[in-house]
Amino acid sequence: MANPIERIKQEKDGLAVRDELAHFARIGWETIDKGDLERLKWVGWFFRKKTPGRWMLRLRLPGGFVTSEQMYQLADILKVFSDIQRADITTRQNLELRGVRIEDSVEIMSRLHQMGLTSIQSGMDNVRNVVGSPIAGLDPEELIDVRDLTYRIQDMLTSGGVGNPEFSNLPRKFNISITGDRENSAHAEINDIGFVPALKYTEDGRERIGFNVLVGGLFSAQRAEAALPLDAFVEPDGVVELCRAILIVYRDHGPRDSRGRSRLMYLIDDWGIARFRTEVEQLHGHLEPASEHECIDYEKRDHVGIHRQKQPGHSFVGLHVTLGKLGPEEMIELGRLAEVYGSGEVRLTVEQSVIIPDIADHKLDAFLAEPLLKVFSPDPPKLLRGLVSCTGLQFCNLAIIETKNRALAVVEQLEAELEVPRPIRMHWSGCPNSCGQSYIGDIGLLGCKTKVDGKTVDAVDILVGGRIGKDARLAELFMEAVPCEELHGVLKTLLVERFGAVERLVGAVR
Numbered sequence: 001m002a003n004p005i006e007r008i009k010q011e012k013d014g015l016a017v018r019d020e021l022a023h024f025a026r027i028g029w030e031t032i033d034k035g036d037l038e039r040l041k042w043v044g045w046f047f048r049k050k051t052p053g054r055w056m057l058r059l060r061l062p063g064g065f066v067t068s069e070q071m072y073q074l075a076d077i078l079k080v081f082s083d084i085q086r087a088d089i090t091t092r093q094n095l096e097l098r099g100v101r102i103e104d105s106v107e108i109m110s111r112l113h114q115m116g117l118t119s120i121q122s123g124m125d126n127v128r129n130v131v132g133s134p135i136a137g138l139d140p141e142e143l144i145d146v147r148d149l150t151y152r153i154q155d156m157l158t159s160g161g162v163g164n165p166e167f168s169n170l171p172r173k174f175n176i177s178i179t180g181d182r183e184n185s186a187h188a189e190i191n192d193i194g195f196v197p198a199l200k201y202t203e204d205g206r207e208r209i210g211f212n213v214l215v216g217g218l219f220s221a222q223r224a225e226a227a228l229p230l231d232a233f234v235e236p237d238g239v240v241e242l243c244r245a246i247l248i249v250y251r252d253h254g255p256r257d258s259r260g261r262s263r264l265m266y267l268i269d270d271w272g273i274a275r276f277r278t279e280v281e282q283l284h285g286h287l288e289p290a291s292e293h294e295c296i297d298y299e300k301r302d303h304v305g306i307h308r309q310k311q312p313g314h315s316f317v318g319l320h321v322t323l324g325k326l327g328p329e330e331m332i333e334l335g336r337l338a339e340v341y342g343s344g345e346v347r348l349t350v351e352q353s354v355i356i357p358d359i360a361d362h363k364l365d366a367f368l369a370e371p372l373l374k375v376f377s378p379d380p381p382k383l384l385r386g387l388v389s390c391t392g393l394q395f396c397n398l399a400i401i402e403t404k405n406r407a408l409a410v411v412e413q414l415e416a417e418l419e420v421p422r423p424i425r426m427h428w429s430g431c432p433n434s435c436g437q438s439y440i441g442d443i444g445l446l447g448c449k450t451k452v453d454g455k456t457v458d459a460v461d462i463l464v465g466g467r468i469g470k471d472a473r474l475a476e477l478f479m480e481a482v483p484c485e486e487l488h489g490v491l492k493t494l495l496v497e498r499f500g501a502v503e504r505l506v507g508a509v510r
């Protein structure tokens, strides 16, 4: 029996609402029926039950690349159309614009189109924002600059941003990651397809650079699973076609009965990886076996701070954006800094922060003295530096607990009390869906409820031990249903006992 979302899609394809926006803008949010409220996510418009009438608009920014001009224009959309004038950097290197009205959707979409951006197919049963290395083209040690590939994958998925019915009815959401650096900077292992750099050598010793391919990674309320090797090596020119073949196999054969077991990994469970590979080969043609020389050599960095680029005399500087929250004035300022000191480009990271590339040595001191860097620091305190959080109760329809404000309050308190030897990646999610990527945190938190003295209170499951980069592995459950009231004490003990934190001397500064 088809699940309710499958029925909605059978009645009318999600992408159909693309051509009906003027109608929805005219009739207003109160009159839009339930099916269309879901379908509007196919064009990036998310109805928010918490703020009826004020929607969230999720963009697509492959690889997290944004120009200064786009930052100015997006800030202007917030100023003109949003009541709360806020954007959030997401855990997929993307932006969500908050507080916008469907009544203004035609004008907003036209503005997006004019600035070369799209929000198409950014939600529901589509391929989400393609994540990639945020330091592509800058990193002195990268094997492949993946910028062009992130755009080519997106163009294939969305027919150049206008929408592609070929991939608008997948069994479920689908995530793609591609990196050419040696640190797995976009977390291949937690994506449905992950491309990681690898080398092969021909018989005459010539080096071939390409990617090994992982498949089936997912987090959901039911399951958290790292992707499996497909045993395939592909050269850069073959990436787009391999994505297409995998997607067609998933689209045509993926399970659709239950929303809870319809991600790609469930098809791989049903078939086994060997049959899945054979089915992909039947569409794609012969797949070359994976390379033994996979090039994830380092612990992943967060890219915060000053880093030398491959271009002599230039650096990229990573700025920490607390919990990914941006206001229009800050967006304008980021755009201006990128224009004045860099090359007019801002890059977003999966840690919900930003990178300004291409800063010439002679401009670096002046850049570092800019007032915005007091807010978006290149050298934040260690616990704050590793803090990531999903949207949580403030706006999310599925949230069980409030996240961002709570996460910040706990970290500030801990930061005042403890000296930690290194940044600790603390990843918060307001429910078990793990949008805040809790399973890759040193410490991961998943919102839930528990009972204290007969009263239901906010709580978290605590995960520990996620590792990223080389030898990535998912975090494991450490404590269940810890009431948020007790969280400070529990985290403090955990940081001391497992992460080498020590009490600060009274009055000590960091």
Ligand code: SRM
Binding pocket: 046, 056, 058, 088, 089, 090, 091, 092, 093, 094, 095, 096, 122, 128, 129, 172, 173, 175, 190, 217, 218, 219, 220, 221, 222, 260, 263, 389, 390, 391, 395, 396, 397, 398, 433, 434, 435, 436, 437
């Ligand atoms: Fe997510 C649903 C926010 C990354 C797993 N996610 C939602 C919704 C749409 C629920 C809703 O309608 O309210 C949330 C919107 C809240 C809002 O107003 O912002 C939401 N997810 C987010 C974001 C914004 C979290 C953040 O603060 O950064 C991230 C947006 C990424 C983007 O730009 O596209 C976000 N979500 C993720 C990730 C992480 C990732 O992609 O690396 C995951 C886990 C990885 C995965 O998908 O395998 C994730 N979100 C989910 C799930 C569970 C999926 C499943 O298979 O069951 C849901 C619930 C669902 O789809 O039914 C969900």
Ligand code: SF4
Binding pocket: 390, 391, 392, 393, 396, 397, 398, 399, 400, 429, 430, 431, 432, 433, 434, 435, 436
């Ligand atoms: Fe919402 Fe849960 Fe995702 Fe957080 S993890 S954004 S609360 S669905």
